[in-house]
Amino acid sequence: MGIPVDDQIAVLMRGTQYGDEETRRVMERELRERLEEGRPLRVYLGVDPTAPDLHLGHSVPLRKLAQFQELGHECTFLIGDFTAMIGDPSDKDKTRPQLTREQVLANVETYTRQAFKILDPGRTTIRYNSEWLSRLTLADTVRLASHFTVAQFLERENFAKRFERGEAIHLHEFFYALMQGYDAVALETDVQIGGTDQTFNILAGRRIQQLFGQQPQILITLGILPGTDGRLKMSKSLGNAIPIDTTPEDMYGKLMSIPDFAMRTYFDLLTRFHPNEIERLFQELRSGDRHPRDVKMILAREVTAIFFGDAAAAEAEAYFVRVYRQRERPTEMPTYELQEPKNIVDLMAELNLVKSRSEARRLIKQGGVRLDGERVTQFDTVVEPRGTRVLRVGKHTFVALREVETTET
Numbered sequence: 001m002g003i004p005v006d007d008q009i010a011v012l013m014r015g016t017q018y019g020d021e022e023t024r025r026v027m028e029r030e031l032r033e034r035l036e037e038g039r040p041l042r043v044y045l046g047v048d049p050t051a052p053d054l055h056l057g058h059s060v061p062l063r064k065l066a067q068f069q070e071l072g073h074e075c076t077f078l079i080g081d082f083t084a085m086i087g088d089p090s091d092k093d094k095t096r097p098q099l100t101r102e103q104v105l106a107n108v109e110t111y112t113r114q115a116f117k118i119l120d121p122g123r124t125t126i127r128y129n130s131e132w133l134s135r136l137t138l139a140d141t142v143r144l145a146s147h148f149t150v151a152q153f154l155e156r157e158n159f160a161k162r163f164e165r166g167e168a169i170h171l172h173e174f175f176y177a178l179m180q181g182y183d184a185v186a187l188e189t190d191v192q193i194g195g196t197d198q199t200f201n202i203l204a205g206r207r208i209q210q211l212f213g214q215q216p217q218i219l220i221t222l223g224i225l226p227g228t229d230g231r232l233k234m235s236k237s238l239g240n241a242i243p244i245d246t247t248p249e250d251m252y253g254k255l256m257s258i259p260d261f262a263m264r265t266y267f268d269l270l271t272r273f274h275p276n277e278i279e280r281l282f283q284e285l286r287s288g289d290r291h292p293r294d295v296k297m298i299l300a301r302e303v304t305a306i307f308f309g310d311a312a313a314a315e316a317e318a319y320f321v322r323v324y325r326q327r328e329r330p331t332e333m334p335t336y337e338l339q340e341p342k343n344i345v346d347l348m349a350e351l352n353l354v355k356s357r358s359e360a361r362r363l364i365k366q367g368g369v370r371l372d373g374e375r376v377t378q379f380d381t382v383v384e385p386r387g388t389r390v391l392r393v394g395k396h397t398f399v400a401l402r403e404v405e406t407t408e409t
Helices: 005-012 021-035 056-070 101-115 138-145 150-154 157-164 171-187 196-211 248-256 260-270 275-287 292-308 310-325 344-350 357-365
Strands: 042-047 074-079 124-128 191-195 218-222 335-338 369-371 388-393 397-403
Touching: 005 021, 005 056, 021 218, 042 056, 042 171, 056 074, 056 191, 056 218, 056 260, 074 101, 074 171, 101 124, 138 171, 150 157, 150 171, 171 196, 191 196, 196 218, 248 292, 248 310, 260 275, 260 292, 275 292, 292 310, 344 357, 344 369, 344 388, 357 369
Parallel strands: 042 074, 042 191, 074 124, 191 218, 335 397
Antiparallel strands: 369 388, 388 397
């Protein structure tokens, strides 16, 4: 490969996070040794299709995989259609619900298309771990399990907390690390990419590879992106996710909704800016030379441009300024013909603006519903047909309610 090893190391180790400096030094040394062999490395990222959509949290390791790809390495995007049915306990302090095969396959359909917003389709190998995991026998599983102890698993923070609280830890949850470790064997991988919450699983893969006579894979672990609340890991199930498969306006608006204290993490994990540029930006923020809103707009424009291009990001910013900062209505919005008076909660549910009537009542209670610019405060509010009215639900959803005159016969 023609790219100097030092240059590759600088790119590939950027943004990585490890539990301690010694682990970082070991991983960087092993990566350097493997690169000096002068061959394309086999690199993979695994994602379990536990929900139908990828979000910006998934994009962090996906972009690292794309960096390996751009440097000429062999990259595999592994869809964990088998492990998704077990449920990864890595980031959970309770048992993750198990999915049926049908649920997993339904989610798989959208994953590849969304991943190709970041990866080069022509240089990406797509694999499914059911190819090999579904063929493991009980004897195979017992042999894998014999190389680990219960004590090792209970040292994991999430398991330890549950054990201390006297909560159930199901036996199948221990299998997840074994199955992910076997993925590394099946792919004969040199490098596995993942979040810091995957460290235990990736280390298990190193150990299992050695048992099969393979070189142990190198960990490339990255920080965890918090959701729009700024605290919890981004997750659709927690309602704090920013989907990849959305509109530029929606992505920009959701990025503008993150709390100020989370901005630095978003800049570090999502943007293309050099670390020195980011540090200079935040020095200006601390000194008062830049307003937090303006820094957040730089973030929102940059991330939106990564996925949709500069022109779309500029239009999304103009839309945000017009609608949210100047409190103007969008020039275009869905129209609903209102023929008769309707209760506000029923109307929101009927228009699929909320998942349930209870969510509609919660939004009203939180002040997140406006009718013609006025906040709706009562659950029994009746929306009367009157010309064209504008219903706003949350920060991003507008619906025009157009009166339909009835003709008496």
